[in-house]
Structure formats: C-alpha cells, structure tokens
Amino acid sequence: MIRDFKTTDTDAVVDVWRAATAVAHPFLTADFIESEADNLRNIYLVHAQTRVIEFNGLVSGFIAMIGTEIGGLFLDPKLHGRGLGRALVDDAAKQFDTLEVEVFEQNTVGRRFYDSYGFQQIGSSFHEATGETVLRLANTGKNTEAAA
Numbered sequence: 001m002i003r004d005f006k007t008t009d010t011d012a013v014v015d016v017w018r019a020a021t022a023v024a025h026p027f028l029t030a031d032f033i034e035s036e037a038d039n040l041r042n043i044y045l046v047h048a049q050t051r052v053i054e055f056n057g058l059v060s061g062f063i064a065m066i067g068t069e070i071g072g073l074f075l076d077p078k079l080h081g082r083g084l085g086r087a088l089v090d091d092a093a094k095q096f097d098t099l100e101v102e103v104f105e106q107n108t109v110g111r112r113f114y115d116s117y118g119f120q121q122i123g124s125s126f127h128e129a130t131g132e133t134v135l136r137l138a139n140t141g142k143n144t145e146a147a148a
Contacts (some may be wrong), residue, residue: 002091005050005062012059013052014025020061020074024073024109044071051091053084056096063088073110085113098140105133114139 005013017040021033041137048064048071055061061075061084069125070092093099102111104127119137127134 001054002051002087003054004114005045005052008060009041009059010041010045011051011118013045013050013062016059016061016076017072018076019054019077022106027106027132030129032094040072048072051088053088055079055084056083060084061088063092063094065092066095068098070099073101073113080109086117093139093141098138100136100138102134102136105135111135122148 014037016066018033018037021028021036025033030043044064048066048140050062052059053061053075055076060079062072063070064072066148070089073085073088075088100122101114102125103114105111105124114137117139119139121135122138123136125134125136
C-alpha cells in the first residue's frame, strides 16, 4: 500500500533510510550520514511531498518528491527486487510527465534501478560536501513501458 507520509512515520522512514544508505552509500562518511539523518528528520521530510510504501503492515520504503525531482527513494534492503521501488516511482510518475533525480556515481544499487526504469543521464556535477560525483538522470515516461 502506498500512502502519504505522516509525522508518526518519521522513525520508520529514518530507519529505512539508514539501512538503505548502508547498502547504497558505503563510501559516505559516518559524520555525513549523521548530518543527513538529522536533515531528513528536520528539513527534507518537512519540505518534500513524501509517500511511503507498506509491506506486511510496516513502512518499508519511501519516495520524497520536490516538484518533479525525486529527492530521495529508499527501500528496506531486505525487500529489494520485489517491485516496491518501481511502484513508488510509478506512483510519482502519475503526477509528472518527466521525473529527474540525482544519484551518486558510486551508488551502483541506485544506478542499476534507475537504468532499469529507463532513466538516462543528462548531466553530472561535483558534490562538495562529500567529494563525490553526482549524476543527474531524467525519465520522460517514454522508456518505462519497455522497462516494465
């Protein structure tokens, strides 16, 4: 079930984010991760349009949209490969003709997902806070049929 985020979901969302970050972002420092966990609680969830997905009655993932940009898409790593990420992006795609996202170049988990969904690279930049390269990807919805 996909539904709107409620403030009572905050701890579960942060737990999912931490578990997914450990898998997808092992190259990030502990200090940066702690700072981002705080930002997730106090800034990102407050300002983004966030939807959560439940699996067996538990919050198991979320997508945070900032306009047409996926500000964050994270799933409990134990549930990868079950179509939950695709369901969240499909849900967001119902609202927008084009979706964009930034993903760390070293995030092979995220890049594999976005590639399979049909996102294509439209740019890259240097992320000063981490010293990492970030790829900017876009999907116009035209490629999702082939990837489904």
